[in-house]
Amino acid sequence: METLLSNPSNVIEKEVGSGIVFKKYSDNLLNSPEVLLKRVMDIILSSIFLLFVGIWLFPLIGLLIKIDSKGPVFYRQLRDGQYNNKFLCLKFRTMTFDPTANFEQARKGDPRITKIGAFLRRTSIDELPQLVNVLIGDMSIVGPRPHAVEMNQDFERRYRNYNFRHLVKPGITGLAQAKGFRGEIKVDYDMKSRLKLDLFYIEKWSVGFDVMIIFFTLRDIIFKSENAY
Template sequence: MSVGRYSKYIRPISYLIDFLLIVWLLLFAFPSITFGFKSTIVLLLLWTVIANFTNFYEVYRFTSQSDIVVKIFKQLALFSLVFITLLFTTQRVVSVAIVIKYLLFLTVLVGFFKFGIFYVLRKYRKILGGNYRNVIIIGQSEKSQELSDFFKKNADFGYKLQMLFSNTISISEIIQFVFQNKTDEIYCDLNSVSKDCSDEIIAFAHSNFKTIKLIPDNSALSHNMFLDYYGYIPLISIRKTPLEIWFNYWLKRIFDIVFSLFIIIFVLSWLIPIIALLIKMDSKGPVFFKQKRHGLDNEEFDCIKFRSMLVNATADIELASKNDTRITRLGKFLRKSSIDEMPQFINVFLGDMSVVGPRPHMLSVNEEYARRFDKFMERHYIRPGVTGLAQVNGFRGEVITDKDVENRLKFDLYYIENWTLFLDIKIILITIKNFILGDEKAY
């Protein structure tokens, strides 16, 4: 067994902490909410049932912080309904304010301890090197190399990469290495190993109680998948995006409307007249620059920006570059500060764009990239955004090499396939931070 093989105790400890919080708050913080011994046991059992339904304790070293927030929200929302129902069925008269305070305190404390355990373990792995798992990667491709780099750069996740095997290594050598080095997890790169090889590795892992994970190839396996059953026949269904679920779609749309309306009323209402006056004083031409871009389902729309360039014939075919002579004096400030993008919140309100999503390109550039880069058009499964995951990860501004486009596409596709409202909020907060501190790639 590898060092730190005590992760199995984390879940029971988490249960115990949450149980103690539920009972302690009832007995000491809010004694006016009285439950008998049997009712308290029922309450704890219901917490457990809800937790199994919401996967509340399914938090792993690779679980994202936004996923933890979603789990806390689901767990406490359902528990609150159950708690209030149980309270009323016992016919006890309790102040509504007291009940709300109890549930708020419980939410805050449960969230605090859940994140506390999560962060303590990360620091423990990074600083002391404990609670780690030995891993190997079989097969060498771009994806396996990226995974190797991820393990090396993120010590707080607790993965120790023992070996990155070449595509030509024999199965017997891999098996011998796994036994000799007490490997815990095996990552098999389907991009570079044969089906026979991967089948043998999977069979070996299952027979020897090793965790096996597959790095998907560029086929359907690289998409979000789930199983449907027609009778007893399993069929793989591919979901393009979580936003295909109607609840998620409307949750994001309502958020977009509320957020954009707030910006329009409290920011653009006074910002537009000021910027309009400055633009008119700085150069001849319209205040706004409208450009056709591809949006949801590849439909065209007019993307609105403050004009930051001199009126020119190449505006719709030539991307801006560093020290671009077309950019006006005021335009340099507008682009550097990203204020030129602010009118796009009007596009958000109208439904052409979203607050967060893949950034839209001019038509000619979009069509060129669609021809040259595989899966590029998948960006149009959702509305384009004023900001996006690629932008907050440093991939914005001028495109110098194909790698710039590939990195943007990688983050855009990840966002599309892993969207949550909390991810949107996180991206917005990082965007605000970058807006305040400045972004060297904004020009």
């Protein structure tokens, strides 16, 4: 059977919203009967966390953010989701608040990152509000990480097959992150490696694969990846 990686040209172009995306007629993560199970798992896991942990953890983190610096608790950024449909991705604010600033990637030692923000980014706690995105269906717990719209516009021009990542819902974590590719995208190797792993995930997806990625992501967080900043 032809796959996304063995024959990436076997797609049809489809106009969705404001961007061209690609829909393949046969793909594990689009046509597998396990897709419903993936959605059920997303709903159950995100609901359990938000009800039993988020209900007390989010207010606590919000208080620490407010004490540490002026500005809102949450940071909302427009990102491309499945089929390039735009959505507002939620995060805890980890940088000084400047509503007039243009988009710029966070980098190691970035002076914009607050004290509490450094801790939240290092532990990936800043990503936890995205469980709300998962619950409402914008994201999945596991999938290719969504990039800012400004970055996508650049990457689409520079990297062949980049838009294939948008065949599926973006994730809070993905195979690339489980393999240690986190933080700033500095050189072509960083993005090409992430793209290769994202496409491999889309082709080989299974519920068991998702569980493995979650496990390795947690291990990476616990042992403090040097790329988490």
